[in-house]
Amino acid sequence: MVNAFLQRLSQAADLTDGELSAVDELCRQPKDIAAKKYLSRDGDEMVSFPVVLSGWAARYQILRDGARQITRLLLPGDAFYFGSAPNGVAIEEVITLSPCKIVNILYSDMRRLIDRFPAIGEAMRTYGCMENAILASWVVNVGRRDALERMAHLICESHYRLALVDLDQGQQIHFPLTQDDLADVLGLTPVHINRKLQQLRQDDLITLRCKQLTIHDLRALQQVAGFDPAYLTPRAQSQPDQQSPRAAAA
């Protein structure tokens, strides 16, 4: 599981238990703005390397006019080191979308680990690639799909990512996003989200109530979304024939 940075990390933690300082586990309430704590820095050594253990969080940016765009969903197993603020100036903030457990590791410790175990460095690079792939797919989603397709695609992606990390919960997943959150993920307005959600419901593709999302017809949903999980699948599979249908028109 490339995705499960968590796994690799906990392995590492097992190996060098006494060595990881500041592995404080936090339980945070929804809508808690965690950015200040996790992305601040006082001197290089204090840069921390947080990993989500459970719950959903998100990175976002706020524009001048107050508009918000969520740039990344942080699901269990996801790491969010200062990725988007290389100089420590946090353009992006982090917010929890459900109660979260977050492990916090000093980046200096990470670096020591990497020196000791090159495989961890490799894992970090690979994980970074997957983040890239997801971000690129979001650009495609927001740039070239209409509202219904976007929603469907996000649901497929979330479902798939959760299945990669968690035990497979079948077609029912915890989906804590409000319609406002969805709007800010997909670059739409809450009102429009509402209408398109209804459409998905009417077409009997999903049920979404009380933050529980049930996918009734995964294949149909993927069809609507034009979803191809290739960008999420861990590498080194190398099944040359199994590529899902992907049109390459001019």
Add this chain to the structure above:
Amino acid sequence: MVNAFLQRLSQAADLTDGELSAVDELCRQPKDIAAKKYLSRDGDEMVSFPVVLSGWAARYQILRDGARQITRLLLPGDAFYFGSAPNGVAIEEVITLSPCKIVNILYSDMRRLIDRFPAIGEAMRTYGCMENAILASWVVNVGRRDALERMAHLICESHYRLALVDLDQGQQIHFPLTQDDLADVLGLTPVHINRKLQQLRQDDLITLRCKQLTIHDLRALQQVAGFDPAYLTPRAQSQPDQQSPRAAAA
């Protein structure tokens, strides 16, 4: 310059000149689809690690209906390892937008280099962070800005990135994107691009002719775009006061 992966790489190449096999330098014509060559793989060892030396290229995806979305602009100094196709199945393709020089390095060689010089591994991670930051900013751009702001923002970003790597060419840069390309970067239609370009011209912000882009009033353009270069600036600057104005509304 974190951005200039090129620099670090050429340093490395200097250090271990005889060691880098397959450093073939290629000159490619515009609209050349380079993906097949660079992103294919036959066994893990053949994965290559291309770096753009000069010219512009782009990564993109094609949707079912034939729509294209460009997910990344590859400017001089940019590396595009198989970042978005961890399993070798290329969802994304690469196309050159102007004549390009591209260096091609075997990933196995990179790995050897990293083992020898941990700083290179660190540089790769940092570089990956910057790619992430750019992708996130594209999500914001396409998700929450209108057409005019998007155009302005893309121009500011390109200008800034080029200034980081190349010598500062002042306010005139080579800008090889056609209006169709721009449309596929910004998630709009070519017709709309055309109209908004005219607006930028009428407002005396830019001139764009014969693939030469001149920025007449950079500050005004950044104002239109809501552009804040913080996400592009190399880290470890740590100027606590110099953060450009950034509104954090609720």
Add this chain to the structure above:
DNA sequence: CGGAACATTGACGATAATCAAAGCGAGTGG
């Protein structure tokens, strides 16, 4: 009970897409 956050509905408006045609410039070939 009252309030807050979230969901839903309707009417209207605006930004951007679509369709279609014409202009322009550069390179090609007769």
Add this chain to the structure above:
DNA sequence: CCACTCGCTTTGATTATCGTCAATGTTCCG
């Protein structure tokens, strides 16, 4: 040297997706 084509740009008219505004409903919680 001049048609001719091809890729790119420009323009106009029309459509529609999505946004805006505003109000009402609902659920949950103190």
